[in-house]
Amino acid sequence: MASVRTFVARQRGNPAIATLMVLAILVVVFSLTSSRFLTWDNFLNVTRSSSTVVIVASAVTLVMIARGLDLSVGSVLAVSVVVSAKLASTGTPLPLAYLAALATGLGFGLLNAGFIVGLRVSPIIATLGTLNIARGAAFLITSSAILVGLPSNWADLGTGYMFGVVPYPIVVAAVVAVFFSLLLNYTVFGRNVYAVGGNEEAARIAGVNVPRMYVALYAMSGLSTGIAAIVLGSRLGSGDPNIGVGFEFDCIVAVILGGTSLAGGEGRISGTVLGALIVAVLSNGLNLAGVEPFWQYVAKGVALVVAVVIDRLTRLERESTEARIGAVGSAEAPVE
Amino acid sequence: MTDTSSTLGVPPAAPEPVISITGVSKRFPGVQALDDVSVDIGVGEIHCWIGENGAGKSTLIKVLAGIFAADSGTVTMEGRPVAIRTPNDALRLGMAFILQELTVVESLSVAENITLGHEARRGPLFDAPAARERAAKLMESIGFGHVDAAARVGSLSKAEQQGVMIARALSLDARVIFMDEATAALDEAEVRRLFDVIHRLTATGHSVVFVSHRLEEVLELADHVTVFKDGRVAASVRNHDLTAGDLIHWMVGREIGQAFPPKTRTPGDVVLEARAISTASIEDVSLHARRGEVVGLGGLVGSGRSEVLRALYGLDALQKGEILIGGRQVAASSIRRAMRSRIALVPEDRRSQGIIPKRPVEENITISWTQQGQGRGWRSVSRRLALRLIEELGIRTRGPRQSVATLSGGNQQKVLVGRCLALEPGLLLLDEPTRGVDVGAKSEIYQLIDGLARRGMAVILVTSELPELLGLADRILVMREGRLVGELPGDAREEEVIAVAMGHRESLGAA
Numbered sequence: 001m002a003s004v005r006t007f008v009a010r011q012r013g014n015p016a017i018a019t020l021m022v023l024a025i026l027v028v029v030f031s032l033t034s035s036r037f038l039t040w041d042n043f044l045n046v047t048r049s050s051s052t053v054v055i056v057a058s059a060v061t062l063v064m065i066a067r068g069l070d071l072s073v074g075s076v077l078a079v080s081v082v083v084s085a086k087l088a089s090t091g092t093p094l095p096l097a098y099l100a101a102l103a104t105g106l107g108f109g110l111l112n113a114g115f116i117v118g119l120r121v122s123p124i125i126a127t128l129g130t131l132n133i134a135r136g137a138a139f140l141i142t143s144s145a146i147l148v149g150l151p152s153n154w155a156d157l158g159t160g161y162m163f164g165v166v167p168y169p170i171v172v173a174a175v176v177a178v179f180f181s182l183l184l185n186y187t188v189f190g191r192n193v194y195a196v197g198g199n200e201e202a203a204r205i206a207g208v209n210v211p212r213m214y215v216a217l218y219a220m221s222g223l224s225t226g227i228a229a230i231v232l233g234s235r236l237g238s239g240d241p242n243i244g245v246g247f248e249f250d251c252i253v254a255v256i257l258g259g260t261s262l263a264g265g266e267g268r269i270s271g272t273v274l275g276a277l278i279v280a281v282l283s284n285g286l287n288l289a290g291v292e293p294f295w296q297y298v299a300k301g302v303a304l305v306v307a308v309v310i311d312r313l314t315r316l317e318r319e320s321t322e323a324r325i326g327a328v329g330s331a332e333a334p335v336e
Numbered sequence: 337m338t339d340t341s342s343t344l345g346v347p348p349a350a351p352e353p354v355i356s357i358t359g360v361s362k363r364f365p366g367v368q369a370l371d372d373v374s375v376d377i378g379v380g381e382i383h384c385w386i387g388e389n390g391a392g393k394s395t396l397i398k399v400l401a402g403i404f405a406a407d408s409g410t411v412t413m414e415g416r417p418v419a420i421r422t423p424n425d426a427l428r429l430g431m432a433f434i435l436q437e438l439t440v441v442e443s444l445s446v447a448e449n450i451t452l453g454h455e456a457r458r459g460p461l462f463d464a465p466a467a468r469e470r471a472a473k474l475m476e477s478i479g480f481g482h483v484d485a486a487a488r489v490g491s492l493s494k495a496e497q498q499g500v501m502i503a504r505a506l507s508l509d510a511r512v513i514f515m516d517e518a519t520a521a522l523d524e525a526e527v528r529r530l531f532d533v534i535h536r537l538t539a540t541g542h543s544v545v546f547v548s549h550r551l552e553e554v555l556e557l558a559d560h561v562t563v564f565k566d567g568r569v570a571a572s573v574r575n576h577d578l579t580a581g582d583l584i585h586w587m588v589g590r591e592i593g594q595a596f597p598p599k600t601r602t603p604g605d606v607v608l609e610a611r612a613i614s615t616a617s618i619e620d621v622s623l624h625a626r627r628g629e630v631v632g633l634g635g636l637v638g639s640g641r642s643e644v645l646r647a648l649y650g651l652d653a654l655q656k657g658e659i660l661i662g663g664r665q666v667a668a669s670s671i672r673r674a675m676r677s678r679i680a681l682v683p684e685d686r687r688s689q690g691i692i693p694k695r696p697v698e699e700n701i702t703i704s705w706t707q708q709g710q711g712r713g714w715r716s717v718s719r720r721l722a723l724r725l726i727e728e729l730g731i732r733t734r735g736p737r738q739s740v741a742t743l744s745g746g747n748q749q750k751v752l753v754g755r756c757l758a759l760e761p762g763l764l765l766l767d768e769p770t771r772g773v774d775v776g777a778k779s780e781i782y783q784l785i786d787g788l789a790r791r792g793m794a795v796i797l798v799t800s801e802l803p804e805l806l807g808l809a810d811r812i813l814v815m816r817e818g819r820l821v822g823e824l825p826g827d828a829r830e831e832e833v834i835a836v837a838m839g840h841r842e843s844l845g846a847a
Contacts, residue, residue, distance in 0.1 A: 186715065188706040191699050198692040205651065205683050205690075206755060207675050207707040265694045 016259055018310060019274045026278060030285030037288050044167060048235075050280035051173035052077070052228040054273055057251040057258075058180040059224035061272045063217045064255050065184075066197040067264030070221045071127040072112060074247030075134035078240075080104040080229030082138050085147040085239025088154055101233070102226035108134055109222015113215040131248070138241035147239030158235025169231045176224060181269035193217070198265030246297075250279050253300055257307045278303070352415055354379045354512055354543050355400075355431075360409030362395055367772060369395040370406070371567040377512060377545060380538045384554040384575075385547045387564030388587055388834075390800055393547050395567075397514055401433050402426045432505030434515045440497050442490030447471035449489050450504045474503040478533045495526035502533060506542075513537065514545045519553060520638070531557060549636055551580045551838055563587055580840055588802060588830040595779065596807030597786035599826055603629035603810065606663070607763050607794040608679070610648060613657030617643040618818045620657070625763060625794040630785060632809025632826075633798045635837045640818040641798040642684045645765045648796070649681040650674040661763075675704065677763075680756030682749070684767040684798075690752045691740050698722035698736035700751050705758040725754035730780060746777025753784065763794045770804060782808060802830045 031038040056073050063070050084101035088094060108130055115126035160168050184190040195203040196213050204210050233239060257275030260267025282303065283296050353376035362370040370392050377383050385393045398404045400411065402420045410417050413429055420426050426433075440449050447467040448455075455462050471485040480499040483492065489500055498518060505513050515534075519527045534544050534557065548554050554561060555578060562572040563586040570586040604627035612620050618640040625631050633641045646652040648659065650669040659666050661677045674681075683689035692700055702718040710717065722736045729750045733743060740751055749769060756764055766785065770778045785808055789795050799805050805812060806828065814822040814836040822836040834840075 188710065188714070191695075191703065191706065194695055195692045195699070195703055198694050199688070201689050202683075202692055203703070205649075205671065205681065206703045207671055208703070209672070209707075265692070 016268065016271050016274070018314065019258055019271055019278070022257070023274055023278050023281065026281050026285060030281065030288065033285065034288035037285060042284065042288070044170075046277070046280045046284045048167045048169050049284070050276045051167075051169035052232045052247075053250050053254055053276040053279060054173040055176045055228040055231065056221070056224050056247070057254040057272050057276055058177045058269050059217075059221040060251050061255050061258070061260055061267055061269055062180060062184060062193050063221050064197075064252075064260050064262075065264060065267040066193045066213065066217055067200065068116070068214060068217060069123040069127060069252075070112065070218065071124065071248045071252075072108060072130035072134055073221065073225045073251055074244040074249075075131045075138065076105055076108040076222060076225045077229050077232065077244035077247055078242070079108070079134045079138040079141070080226045081233040081243055082141050082147060082239045082241050084230065085150060085154075085233055086141055088151055089147055089149050089239070094151065094153060098230050101229045102223060105222040105224070105226025105229060106219060107222065109219040109225070110215070112222065113218040116218065117211045117214050135241075142239060142241045144241060146241070150237065150239070155234055155237045158231055158233070158237070169235060172227065172231050176227060177269055177273055180220075184269060189213075189216070194265055196264075249300065249304075250276075253304045253307065254279050256304060256311065259311070261311060262308065275307075352379075353377055354414060356412045356415075357396070357400075358410050358412070360396065360399060360406045360411070362399060362404060362406050364772070368567050370399070373409070373564075373567070373569055375562050375569060375572060377543050378560065379543060380541050381543055381559040382534060382538055382557055383543065383545050383560045383562065384558035385545060385562050385564060386549070386551070386554055386583060386587065387570075388800065388802065391564035391587075392567040393564050394516065396564075397433065397516060397545075397547070400426060400431060400514070427508060427510075430509060430511040432508060432510035432513045434498065434501045434505065434513065434518055440489045440500055442488070444489060445486050446475065446483060446489055446492070446500055447485040449500050450474060450485075450507050452504070454508065470507065471503065474506050475499060477506070478502055478536055479529065480533075493526075494521045495529065498522075498530065499533070502537070510542070512543045512545065514547070516547045517549065518546070519548060519550065527553070549838065551583055551840055554583065555580065580835075584831050584834050584840075588834060596782055599810060601628050601630070601786070601789050601810065603627065604792065607661070608648065609660040609663075610644075611658050611660070613647055613659065614655045615643060615647045615652040616655070617652070618647060618815075621647075621815075621820045622657075623813055623820065625796055627762075627792045627794055628789050629810050630789050630795045630797055630808050632805040632812040633796060633815060634802070634805050634812050634833050635815035635821075637800060639815040639837065641815050642767050643818070644815065645681060645684075645767050645796065645798060648674070648763075649679060649765055651681075672707075675707070675759065678759065678761045679763045679765065680704070680759050680761035681765040682752045682756055682767060682769055684771075686745070686748055686752065686772070691748050693741040694739060696737045697726065697731070697733050697740050697743070697751060700740045701725055701736075701754045702758055704755050708759075721758055722754075725757060729754050729757075729784065744777070746773040746780070749773055749777070749781065750784075753781075757788075761793065763796070764788060765796050765798075767798045768800065769797070770799065770801065778804075802833060805833065806830060 036042060060070050060073065080101040083104045084097040087100050088097040112127050112130050115121045115129065116123050157168050162168055162171050184193060192203065192208050192213055195208055196210055200210060232243065236243070254275035255272050256262065257278050258267065258271030258273070260271065279300065282299050286296055286299060287293070355377040357373060357375045360370055360373045373392065373396060387393050395404065399406045400420060402423045402425050405421070411420060412418065418429055420429065441452065444452070450471040451467045455467060457463055468485040475481060475483050475485065478499060480496065480503070483496050483499065489497060492500070502513065518530060522530060534546065537544055546557060555575070558575040560574055561578060561583070563570040563583060565587060606624050606626050609624040610622060612622050614620055621644055633644060635641050643652060647654060650671045650673055654669050659669070666673060666677060692703065698719060701722045705721060706714065706718060719736060726733060726736065731747050731750045731754065733747065740748060743751065753769070770781055773781065785795055785797065797808060810826045812824045812826065812828060812833060813820055814824065814833060816837055816839055824832055824836065
């Protein structure tokens, strides 16, 4: 009896349900505002465009569950794209250019880790610094020009289809998301991510190597950004140093919309994937409805704030139910 | 609102107490922190509150300060019942609190601190000269005239900062000033000056409630002494020819407590030896622990008991000394080194250092075990390990997937013990294992500790509850001010432990 009530209470406070409902509402609204919204082509379009966010936000989810933050992903995306484009345009074989993109992403991730773990700079400042360092590097590498003249097979990955149906970017995003989901749910590392975010001091006393966790997490965030850079660079067909401005915002909105707690210790990859879809549907739907593109910024900004408010409300709800379920009522009786 | 008109015309009776606390009770989960407490504080009196840690002094202060709401009871000021719901209410009623952690704003000046929240103004602007003048006058009145009112408070000594707090209390027209362990951070000369300030305050009709662990201070200073014990008032008397022995007797005299397991254990080989270890907060501590032995670490809160455990576990860096485990010296101290040497710790604060609140019971039990690098199939081994420990420790839970935050305090504590046992430790360090745990769970934890020692584990136990210390430990090491000041046998009396912990060996004869 008690467990049934607990289950109901849990579902009521389950952020994934709320996220799914938001997505459903958006889909319904946009199907009404544009007849082109609910088509197979547009579905592929939306999922394809959300793939880079899914790839990076999956890693950022782990970082944020552990109470970290990575604001540098947009700029690191750009520098990784231009590094591989630069190499490819000067005759380096494509696989090597891809490896260079991964190495660039990983390198900046380790730079973040060095600032945060080595120099004890707060994540928000450290990754804000890296955001500018990486953006500057992207412009310096290309002399602020857009790199073109890429080999003919450059665009294959970004525009091709697996078995002729599923766009490769979606396949890559699915693989990355599943990887991080398994990592989070089925490994000691994953449990440590939750433990560090839930109570860092307790995790440390319990023997978790907290600094090593953070190094690994920021490295993963950088490496995922490198993967996203390969997909995005290929899809766009050029090496544009302006790419990915505001991308970190999309990732963080996706993570928070997906129910990852800002306070750390809670969150799931499935939620983040839904969150990324919401961001993509929002942009796409507004586009198709003929709304001026600048309204997309407004909409995303509102979405972030609303998500945080919902996060807080569901947390209050859950905590009060947990207090009621808990063995002892600690409610304080007021003095009369 | 109370109707004030009826009392306006009536002059207050002369001996009426300024504050009268009647029948106040406060219950926390698992603990009756205050049980029907009644205390009167007279006008212009120095009223000292003493008692062991957890006896109820601080809880009562927090009730009066509007931080906790009492479950029942009334507080009257000069005969009128008052409702204290927020710290602001307490302030408005003329109570001021000078707590252990000083609450000055270090970056502001003396004058700004004293007038904070009720600043002198000239129009919309802060009137700095007026504030400085007022501050200087107040500081002068309590004998701190040498402190520059324009000085930054962060640059002052602890004693001077306390002076600023007292001046602030006067500036707010406080009539009753509560000082919680105000002398703890002061040297001898500063203590003298504080006493002088207190006498000045009472001479001008202020009342001072002075909470202290130092018996000599209490005996010297008090007009009236109230002794707290287990959430009750054990004695409330005027200070006529009181002795330290009287106070100690009231502090510890209690009914026969819980049954402790018989101490028929036989200690074996030395598991751990610490030679003259020092950290930032302890100095020159040497001790050892044997297989099958419960070593009690006694002393007041802040005496360095927990810090000894932290040093042994590698949480605080050693500055001097060495730690030997199984006769071999251990190199650099770190938590992982301690865990490899099969040392496990149940930390002092369950909530901030122990449980991972949002995670399931299973993960909370096996987190340390999983750090040892487990092979394939670890998830099912982890599940079985958790189930075995839940069973063995009698943890009351719906199952290993239940969130640990929804367990009672006692069961959370058992989860933390389980986390240690999963490592099969040779030495178990327990820091306040029964804090915030109800009576039933306490005796289960006592049986558990005894059982572990009988299985050959060495246990070092820190607890603020004397009966527990005496009931469980085979020998008792007493800490005071970061040093080990004495060792007593397991059958010592509570009075002896208190006397050593408070540096009052000579009062033993009187007790």
